[in-house]
Amino acid sequence: MVVSASGASVETRCPVCDKKNRVPAAASGIPRCGHCHAALAWIVEADDANFDLVAVKSSIPVLVDLWAPWCGPCRMVSPTVEQMATQFAGRLKVVKVNVDEAPATARRYEAMSIPTLLVLKGGKTVERIVGALPAVQLRTKVSAALEGL
Ligand SMILES: [Zn+2]
Incomplete structure (x- = not known):
């Protein structure tokens, strides 16, 4: 899965029809496939701006x-993070923030060590996961946060 530079849009393949x-x-609704209307994985980059x-x-x-690119544990969790965009397509947006390029955002969310994963609902932090957890635990925590458990 390729994440663009912080440009306006990202290319992704539909999980259903592969188009x-x-x-x-950013958008008001959720991204859907232009061919079959399935919900698409939504993974974008963001910076302080x-x-x-x-x-x-x-x-x-x-x-x-x-x-951050130099962080080994970050590379361990990123495949799971990106898979969750597909698993929870239409219900979860994944926003990747390179802390080296977004120091104000890193400070704002007190990302003292990375990887730090946050689940935001309506702009509020409802889950915070610090460090590289195993994939199963990551999925369980994110899923529980989505369900409001
Ligand atoms: Zn499709």
């Missing part, structure tokens, strides 16, 4: 991945 689609970094627009004001819950 290529472009999804916007657009974090509020892309994550805080998101129409659906957001999984924020605060990471």
Whole structure:
């Protein structure tokens, strides 16, 4: 799964029909396949300039991945994070934030160590996961946060 630079849209493949689609970094609804209308995985990058627009004001819950390219544990969790965008397509938006390029956002969410994962609902932090948990535990925590457990 390729994440664009903090541009306006990202290319992704439909999990149902495999057609290529472009999804916007921010939108009022959820991205759907232009061919079969299935909900698409929504993974975008954000930085200090657009974090509020892309994550805080998101129409659906957001999984924020605060990471950095030099962080080994971050690379361990990122495949699971990206899979969850497909698993929870239409219910969860994944926003990747490179803390080196978004120092104000890292400070705002007190990301003292990375990876730090946040689940935001309506802009409020409802779950906070610090460190590289095993995939099963990550999925369980994110799923529980989505269900409001
Ligand atoms: Zn499709």
